[in-house]
């Protein structure tokens with residue numbers, strides 16, 4: 042059943058035995074006021090986006106939204122085409138990936154992230170759209186990723202893999218009440234977007250799938266991710282903002298991000314990661330009430346010389362970590378370069394990072410903080426952290442080129458992180474008040 046009605050804008054509803062329900066709701070750009078006041082799209086402000094839209098566009102008008110008429114049309118056709126791939130019983134019919142469309146690389150990366158040159162178009166995508174809702178009554182969207190993983194593993198990809206859902210240059214996007222499974226590369230990728238609300242979804246990509254990431258906010262402003270469960274092969278949630286000279290030139294940071302009440306499991310990467318592509322900068326990120334488990338690392342900050350940019354003003358609070366090899370890591374020697382034109386003197390900054398109210402069990406290494414000699418990591422603040430370390434673990438803390446403070450942390454961190462003990466816990470940088478929440482301190 043493929044059904045269009047105009048009662049709630051455009052509704053794409055598709056229910057074969059596989060149980061896919063996808064509703065794509067569009068409203069005219071100015072018809073709905075998202076976020077009453079000048080908020081940054083964090084979780085507390087997004088309630089209105091869930092209401093039905095009073096004004097709507099029909100399928101034929103869809104292509105007229107935004108600047109790129111043709112692109113929008115193609116984007117929408119892709120969504121339909123993609124849904125049609127579930128037409129056969131059990132959703133088993135595979136679309137033909139060898140004829141999948143190719144698009145230009147993102148300007149902030151300069152090339153496909155996996156293979157130089159172009160990249161495959163994402164399976165469901167929106168370029169330059171406004172006020173889009175992708176929702177469903179707990180339906181499942183299956184990216185049928187295995188063929189892409191095989192190509193990745195056997196080095197037979199011609200271009201970088203597609204993502205399952207991608208929004209580029211879009212505003213006021215809601216994704217909710219759906220399960221996304223088997224993404225070819227990333228599950229959900231908002232890039233150059235503002236006001237993105239991801240709510241009550243699950244993303245599951247097999248733990249052994251190569252370099253797959255759950256949700257990747259990329260050069261976007263005002264992102265809320267809440268009440269989600271994510272499992273993936275590499276990072277569960279990864280924040281990015283462009284790659285070396287391309288990301289520096291494009292200059293679009295990821296900022297004003299709020300992540301709460303999420304369960305994150307990854308395999309070879311990190312439950313929650315920042316970078317390594319962070320050349321446009323990443324700042325003002327609040328993460329709270331998160332459960333990180335069965336992963337290589339819990340929280341990882343990654344960068345390297347040549348990136349430029351910054352990762353700063355990050356607060357991560359109320360964390361339960363279980364069965365993770367390294368609870369926290371920050372590395373200034375992590376990641377490769379898009380080509381040899383990068384500027385090795387473009388030194389990234391890591392500053393004002395607070396980790397607080399953490400309980401961890403079955404941890405091998407508490408923390409590894411290796412900064413950059415020319416630009417040591419600064420104001421790393423650890424407060425109220427209790428980690429139980431596996432017996433026979435190789436090392437507890439490892440620190441170099443880093444400074445910061447700590448209080449109520451066990452096991453006792455390296456001297457670099459208690460040289461300037463905060464005389465009160467509020468010596469930690471904290472974003473809490475930004476969100477109208479009473480400070481945890």
Ligand SMILES: *[C@@H]1O[C@H](CO)[C@@H](O)[C@H](O)[C@H]1NC(C)=O
Pocket residue numbers: 091174176177215217218241
């Ligand atoms: C998600 O489901 C909840 C509960 O059924 C509903 O209240 C909410 O409006 C749904 N979200 C969207 C965007 O439809």
Ligand SMILES: *[C@@H]1O[C@H](CO)[C@@H](O)[C@H](O)[C@H]1NC(C)=O
Pocket residue numbers: 177178179218241
């Ligand atoms: C989340 O999705 C489930 C399944 O669709 C639904 O039952 C539940 O009400 C939703 N919760 C919220 C808070 O929207």
Ligand SMILES: *[C@@H]1O[C@H](CO)[C@@H](O)[C@H](O)[C@H]1NC(C)=O
Pocket residue numbers: 179180181220
């Ligand atoms: C939503 O769907 C997933 C997988 O299809 C299922 O495991 C889960 O129980 C469902 N949740 C609800 C509330 O129906």
Ligand SMILES: *[C@@H]1O[C@H](CO)[C@@H](O)[C@H](O)[C@H]1NC(C)=O
Pocket residue numbers: 359360397398399400425481
């Ligand atoms: C420490 O964190 C735990 C949660 O991990 C919290 O219950 C407790 O109140 C915090 N203690 C202080 C002194 O902030």
Ligand SMILES: *[C@@H]1O[C@H](CO)[C@@H](O)[C@H](O)[C@H]1NC(C)=O
Pocket residue numbers: 412413414440441442
């Ligand atoms: C800083 O890191 C470099 C390696 O990048 C290392 O050689 C140097 O000893 C470190 N400095 C300090 C003070 O730990």
